[in-house]
Amino acid sequence: MPYRSVCRWLCLFLIPVGLTDSPLAAELTAGAAKVDITNYDAGPVNDPLFAKALVLKSGEDTVVLVTVDAVAIGEIGPIKNDYLGKVRGELERTLGISPQHVLINASHCHGIVCPDVAERTVQAVTAAAKQLVPVTVGTGRGFEDRIMENRRLKLKSGREADVRHAYSLPPDDAVAEVGPVDPDIGLLRLDRADGSGTLAVLYQFACHPIQTVPNGGNSADMIGFASKVLEEGLGDEALALFFQGCGGDINPVQYKDVNNPRDAEPLGHKLGLSALTAARKIECSKDASLRILNETLALPRADNAEKIAALEAEQQRLLGSLRGTTLNLKTFLTLTMNQGLSAEFPTSYSHRYLHEKSRGRNDLERFDAENKRNLEAYRQNIYVMEELTRLQANLALLKKHQARNVASGSRTIDVELVTLKVGDFVLTTFPGELTVRIGLHLKQASPFPQTFVSGYTNGYIYYAPTKEQLLNVGGAQEDSDCLLAPDWQEIYEKHALAMLRKLDGK
Numbered sequence: 001m002p003y004r005s006v007c008r009w010l011c012l013f014l015i016p017v018g019l020t021d022s023p024l025a026a027e028l029t030a031g032a033a034k035v036d037i038t039n040y041d042a043g044p045v046n047d048p049l050f051a052k053a054l055v056l057k058s059g060e061d062t063v064v065l066v067t068v069d070a071v072a073i074g075e076i077g078p079i080k081n082d083y084l085g086k087v088r089g090e091l092e093r094t095l096g097i098s099p100q101h102v103l104i105n106a107s108h109c110h111g112i113v114c115p116d117v118a119e120r121t122v123q124a125v126t127a128a129a130k131q132l133v134p135v136t137v138g139t140g141r142g143f144e145d146r147i148m149e150n151r152r153l154k155l156k157s158g159r160e161a162d163v164r165h166a167y168s169l170p171p172d173d174a175v176a177e178v179g180p181v182d183p184d185i186g187l188l189r190l191d192r193a194d195g196s197g198t199l200a201v202l203y204q205f206a207c208h209p210i211q212t213v214p215n216g217g218n219s220a221d222m223i224g225f226a227s228k229v230l231e232e233g234l235g236d237e238a239l240a241l242f243f244q245g246c247g248g249d250i251n252p253v254q255y256k257d258v259n260n261p262r263d264a265e266p267l268g269h270k271l272g273l274s275a276l277t278a279a280r281k282i283e284c285s286k287d288a289s290l291r292i293l294n295e296t297l298a299l300p301r302a303d304n305a306e307k308i309a310a311l312e313a314e315q316q317r318l319l320g321s322l323r324g325t326t327l328n329l330k331t332f333l334t335l336t337m338n339q340g341l342s343a344e345f346p347t348s349y350s351h352r353y354l355h356e357k358s359r360g361r362n363d364l365e366r367f368d369a370e371n372k373r374n375l376e377a378y379r380q381n382i383y384v385m386e387e388l389t390r391l392q393a394n395l396a397l398l399k400k401h402q403a404r405n406v407a408s409g410s411r412t413i414d415v416e417l418v419t420l421k422v423g424d425f426v427l428t429t430f431p432g433e434l435t436v437r438i439g440l441h442l443k444q445a446s447p448f449p450q451t452f453v454s455g456y457t458n459g460y461i462y463y464a465p466t467k468e469q470l471l472n473v474g475g476a477q478e479d480s481d482c483l484l485a486p487d488w489q490e491i492y493e494k495h496a497l498a499m500l501r502k503l504d505g506k
């Protein structure tokens, strides 16, 4: 028996519990459908939100991929904590689909979905399951690096800050460096085997879709626009389903622009066109094996009691550092403008300074020096105020999660991890906001070249930053809006890689 055949034969006996493996020869069928989940009672709508479903069937196995234009699967936003169980329970009851084979990803846009989103999600899956057709599959990778940036800033002090609307950025000269982004667009394309075009494209990318639209209406943000470009570009009623990646510390560019209204549409168009360009190049084949693993992992909860005490002490120190000056906001702005217009002669015409000098006096210069000292003191107060807004917002998050961890009575938190392989396309998921380095690391370490990592799937446990980012607890949202202890990263990455290797049969 040739070596490869021996391996394949051996693998049949090495498949671990929980692993479903459909033989390569089994035909893959698929169906796709979408249902509008916009809450039309929640104010003006700019563009609709959708639950989209892709049902894949191979032999006896059925896998369901659902994407929703919502902030999270439970915990925050309008989707309630019972949503996942409700959808899975109903799909098991009516369609006989195993709950462990149902993946639901939230795009993390901040749109407002309707109260009956669970029922409508079931409708989308049911409609998709009713129209299964034989498909061929292919995978690929697009490239986009113009629309996003890493939102964590390394400061010269060694601490890190992040780009949020909740507070001010540190002064420009305090910033030392920025973090990475992941320009990959992961792509799975499914074509109808009868040659009648593309049935669906699943695309995956890492970025917070939170740019909003100029009219402030309800919106699926850049994902809604990107999916529309893909669907119209592909034609044949193809459905584009978006899986959010490791976007925990990735923001849209110009997120804090105050000179132009922020607009998700051009960003979404760029993402959609980049995805479309790559999707068109994919060649689909009949080699469409379907494998899925679903496991639960316990991760350590954080204990930030000491960090909270240290931050409260820092809060008092900052408050105590505020010093009164003769200026108020109005006089500060006037003097700042005068200094900016004429650093040498801010108070009056230059000839008055020259006249004073010729008479052996320097009253104006002395006055300017005093104003300069007051301006600097006032500026320092403003920086302290800005630092306090950052500290207090993050301290409140830390206290919230500390209380939650204490109330849980447990040192660990369970997370559901799924690893899915469709042809050469591999997706591994996590129910929290993974930061981008974790995705980059797992992709590099995976035995499969086309591996993509998605947070925001099958639940929501807030941010999941790296061990190193957690050294900065209290300094930025990702490290403060978090339930996890620093060791979580190593435990998770090891387990996710083990699951990938199980799919690889190693």
Ligand SMILES: [Zn+2]
Pocket (backbone or CB within 6 Å): 108, 208, 248, 433
């Ligand atoms: Zn987020």
